[in-house]
Amino acid sequence: MAKENLLRMDNVGIVVQSLDNAITFFQELGLQLEGRAMIEGEWAGRVTGIRDQSVEIAMMVTPDGYSRLELSRFIAPEVIADHRNAPVNALGYLRVMFAVADLNDTLERLYKLGAELVDEVVNYQDVYKLCYIRGPEGILIGLAEPLK
Known part of the structure; x- marks a missing residue:
């Protein structure tokens, strides 16, 4: 039953x-800003376990609208x-x-915003052109171009 849930x-x-x-x-990558808001209040702390939190969020959405x-x-x-x-190879995210x-x-577009290639762009079994980059603040991002 859990799978169907x-x-x-x-x-x-x-x-x-x-x-x-x-x-x-992330807008340059192709995501769209869906909304931006402050999250505060007692209810938020009950969800996250961090009482008295104040956090500003931005929700970005992919062009297909699914992610x-x-x-x-x-x-x-x-x-x-x-x-x-x-x-x-670090544990976690x-x-x-x-x-x-x-x-x-x-x-080319992301390099202009400070992105750095982790090592190199590779051809993965003629299925993807693939690489990892470090984006804003060092966030690790994978990019894959389908080759077929």
Whole structure:
């Protein structure tokens, strides 16, 4: 019964220092800003376990409308850990992957916003042209261009 109960994955959340920079970067990648809001109040603390939180969020949506990325900037309490530059073999959040139509064009545009290639672009079994980049604040992002 549990399998039939799952409807979809709604979003992936990433905490950032600069919401404006992250929005600009992901808009250049091709996501659209769906909305921006402050999340505060007693109810929010009951969900997250962080009482007295104040967080500004931006919801980004992919062009197909099915996937979302929630970017969060904590105002209170202060951020207590930083995993942005963790290597790919670190436990926990690793990366978010996007399919793109033209990897070279995407990289060219994102380099202008500070993106850095982790190592190199590879051809994965003639199925994908694939790479990892570090985006805003060192966030690890995978990019894949289907080759077929």
